[in-house]
Amino acid sequence: MHHERSRYLAGRGYLAACTLGLPADVTRAAVLRDLEAWAAGTASAGDYSAALERARGHAATLLGAQPQQVATGSQVSVFTGLVAASAPSGAEVLCVDGDFSSIVAPFLARADLRVRHVPLDALADEIRPDTWLVSASLVQSATGALADAASVAAAARDAGALTLIDTTQATGWxxxxxxxxxxxxxxxxxxxxxxxxxxxxxxxxxxxxxLTPFTAGWYSGADPWTSCYGPGLHLAPDATRFDVSPAWHAWAGAEAALGFAASLDLHAVRRDDLALANAFRERLGLAASDSAIVTWEDPTGCDLAALTAAGITASGRAGRARVAFHLWNDEEDVELAADALRPSGSRVPSHR
Known part of the structure; x- marks a missing residue:
C-alpha cells in the first residue's frame, strides 16, 4: 500500500496516526471546498445532510453494517454515555484495566453501577452471569494490544451481556x-x-x-426536517434515532476520508502497516506483534525526547513511548526512528 503515500502532503517521520491522522488528498480537497462554499454563502443544510448520509454509508461499510444500523455523532464518550445512562441501577460493567477514558468514565460517573476492571487477556474469562455490559477497545490506546474480540463476544452472548467495542485505534489500519x-x-x-x-x-x-436516546434532537427523527419542533418526540425506528445534529464542517471532510478508507483493501493495509511496525520492533530487539502501534516502557520520556529531537512525531502514553505506522510511512521511517533511538548501535529502549 506504499503507493498510497503520494496521497498525503506530508508523512515522513510522522509516526502518530494513533494520536492524530493525516488527511489524504481527497479529504484535504473536500475541507477546502467546504470552506470556500461556506465563505461564498453557497453552503446549505441540505447539502451537508446529503454528505452526512453518504458518509454514513461508508461508515457502515467499514463496520460491516447496514446504513440504518449506524448512528453519527461527535465523540465516542457521547455514545458511551448513552449506554451508561441506560444501564439499570446496580448493573455490572466490565472494563479493561487501563482502557481509554471515553469508554470507562461514563460508567464511573454513575455511582450506582458496579464497574470492574480486569486485564485485557482475562476479559472473556471474567464475564459473569450478572455482567450487564462489557466495554473494551479493540486496540488498546496505551499499549497497542489487541483484544480477542471473538472470544469476548462469545462469552458475552453466553452470559446475556451487552458488548461495547471501541474501534477508534483500529478502523482504518x-x-x-x-x-x-x-x-x-x-x-x-x-x-x-x-x-x-x-x-x-x-x-x-x-x-x-x-438504549435510551437521551441526546435526541431534530436529527434523531426519521425525517429531521419535520422533527425540528416539539411538543412531540420524533424518533427514527432504527439506529439513526441516536444521531446528534452533525458538525457540518467535520463531516464534509469525513465523507471523503471514510470513502477513501472504504475503497482500500484493509487486509492489505493491515499487512503493510504490521510489516513496518514489526520491522521497527526487530530493529529495537522487541518481539513481533499483531499491532500497528508500537509501545515500550519510557518512564523518563528519554526515548520520546530522542525521537522528537530527530524530527519524528511520536507520542507518550501511560509511561510508555508510542509510535504508529500507516499509509504515509515506509521503510525509511522505520530506519529514521530506529536510528534516533540507537544512534551508535549501543542504545536500546528500556523495555526489551
Missing amino acids: MPTDDLDADLVVCHAYKWLGAPRGAAFAAFSDRAVDE
Whole structure:
C-alpha cells in the first residue's frame, strides 16, 4: 500500500496516526471546498445532510453494517454515555484495566453501577452471569494490544451481556467489519484521517431496543426536517434515532476520508502497516506483534525526547513511548526512528 503515500502532503517521520491522522488528498480537497462554499454563502443544510448520509454509508461499510444500523455523532464518550445512562441501577460493567477514558468514565460517573476492571487477556474469562455490559477497545490506546474480540463476544452472548467495542485505534489500519458487538463505536480522526468531531457507531437490534436516546434532537427523527419542533418526540425506528445534529464542517471532510478508507483493501493495509511496525520492533530487539502501534516502557520520556529531537512525531502514553505506522510511512521511517533511538548501535529502549 506504499503507493498510497503520494496521497498525503506530508508523512515522513510522522509516526502518530494513533494520536492524530493525516488527511489524504481527497479529504484535504473536500475541507477546502467546504470552506470556500461556506465563505461564498453557497453552503446549505441540505447539502451537508446529503454528505452526512453518504458518509454514513461508508461508515457502515467499514463496520460491516447496514446504513440504518449506524448512528453519527461527535465523540465516542457521547455514545458511551448513552449506554451508561441506560444501564439499570446496580448493573455490572466490565472494563479493561487501563482502557481509554471515553469508554470507562461514563460508567464511573454513575455511582450506582458496579464497574470492574480486569486485564485485557482475562476479559472473556471474567464475564459473569450478572455482567450487564462489557466495554473494551479493540486496540488498546496505551499499549497497542489487541483484544480477542471473538472470544469476548462469545462469552458475552453466553452470559446475556451487552458488548461495547471501541474501534477508534483500529478502523482504518485493519478490517473491523466482522465484529459481533451490540455497539461498535469509532472516532474517525485517527487512522481514518478525518477532521476531529466526526464519530459513528453501529447498533445491534438489541441495543436499539434497550438504549435510551437521551441526546435526541431534530436529527434523531426519521425525517429531521419535520422533527425540528416539539411538543412531540420524533424518533427514527432504527439506529439513526441516536444521531446528534452533525458538525457540518467535520463531516464534509469525513465523507471523503471514510470513502477513501472504504475503497482500500484493509487486509492489505493491515499487512503493510504490521510489516513496518514489526520491522521497527526487530530493529529495537522487541518481539513481533499483531499491532500497528508500537509501545515500550519510557518512564523518563528519554526515548520520546530522542525521537522528537530527530524530527519524528511520536507520542507518550501511560509511561510508555508510542509510535504508529500507516499509509504515509515506509521503510525509511522505520530506519529514521530506529536510528534516533540507537544512534551508535549501543542504545536500546528500556523495555526489551
